Amino acid sequence: MTAAPLFNRLALIGTGLIGSSIARAARAQGAARSIVATARSAATRRRVAELGFAEIAAHLQAGAIVSDVGSVKGSVLRDMGAHIPAGVHFIPAHPVAGTEYSGPDAGFAELFVNRWCILTPPDNADPAAVERLAAFWQALGANVETMTAEHHDLVLGITSHLPHLIAYTIVGTADELSQVTRSEVLKFSAGGFRDFTRIAASDPTMWRDVFLANKDAVLEMLGRFNEDISELTRAIRRGDGDALFDHFTRTRAIRQGIVAIGQDSPAPDFGRPHPDLPPEPLARPYAANDE
């Protein structure tokens, strides 16, 4: 729990999974004295009023910080930067957290705990404003890292955008096969396919926009991926078991690294909780994040 509110007023534009999780987490942690919000559709605005975590409003005062939570940062700096009034700070942010669900009811206060939030301040950003926004995300449970928008788009191109594009592709490929029925694909999905469908169920509007906004980095990562899959394809065609084994052994270490730093659970995933393992604690306590 933070001692005093970091912000007098937190104004959210957009209150889906991420926005409503921010509202819930900020309220739980007392990170803002008042929370106001608006959304594009009247239905969402009504639902936000019912959930009771915000009133509807939108004003910008001198000294205010404008931020966002989008997945691509170069384009938001370019497109929004020009519209920010003098005296107002613009500091884009990207909390690397989410689920395959959307909308204000999908949000929950613990979404950001032990996840990373990346800030991409422009060159001339006010350091005090950057620090204040970082403190806000830390209060919500996140770890904060700062980098340029360009580097962010490259990093997320490989860790998020390319995985989504590939998952969307293979799920579509499977659905178009004439030799294998959709019912067979569903039944036998536990063999690996299931994990791709979870990613390929993400919000289509958001992901269309991500690929259009981060076109250059995504195309570069796709080029590298294609080179690598051609190499493994050649190994299979030639029956080169050693090349396959060496590649498959190398990738294991990366998984172990992700589990070691707490970005995934070590519990085996077989579509439901493992019977022999106790339920996991809900990550580390909030206090431990204020480092």
Add this chain to the structure above:
Amino acid sequence: MTAAPLFNRLALIGTGLIGSSIARAARAQGAARSIVATARSAATRRRVAELGFAEIAAHLQAGAIVSDVGSVKGSVLRDMGAHIPAGVHFIPAHPVAGTEYSGPDAGFAELFVNRWCILTPPDNADPAAVERLAAFWQALGANVETMTAEHHDLVLGITSHLPHLIAYTIVGTADELSQVTRSEVLKFSAGGFRDFTRIAASDPTMWRDVFLANKDAVLEMLGRFNEDISELTRAIRRGDGDALFDHFTRTRAIRQGIVAIGQDSPAPDFGRPHPDLPPEPLARPYAANDE
């Protein structure tokens, strides 16, 4: 619980994740009067003796059923079929269930509950023996389906083998990038990459053998995947948002189908249990599988 043991003696050759789960489940359900097992390495054999679910032995009597649990069925029919003595039934099987862990300590009795087990009996198989093996898998909690080995290899090519190949590829691609450090890949893996690493941590020896044994079907599925990813790449390059949106919308329905038939949990996956959801029940009771 089954009334009388389906088999007098269950002999397991290989006692890793799958073999030791079969032993545990068969013991829990009373599906075999005695369980015997052997393994390639002395250490595994010792561990199996410590776990106490089997003694070490291997004999084949007339009337015995020889089966396996491998991921490719055409090659096992071809390679093993010739070595089965007269009077012994050879009925390959593939329980479509697993985790990213290996070895006798990774197994658990509930692994097969509500999962599918595919039997691929040869043309001349004894129907009574096929039925008995089906009853055995049902006793362990699985649903059973029968198909030709050739069709099995095509179905698993798309639902399991291609997803694994792609996951292995992208995890390798990420690790070789010069612009993005491994530490960045690990930190920001919650954006989608994490789910691929889980698959790419599967046993390298087993997966090398799967790709070599199911070469033709995997190469065919890879060809179709490549066509589809080229189409999406072209849509990104041309900025064709409608084509992207249409594709991404189509893939959502498949995910909903998988959740509807109980092959995955509807709970959001964010690397740890969702705080607002009660723990899931451990699938449906065994009795319900005997249909």
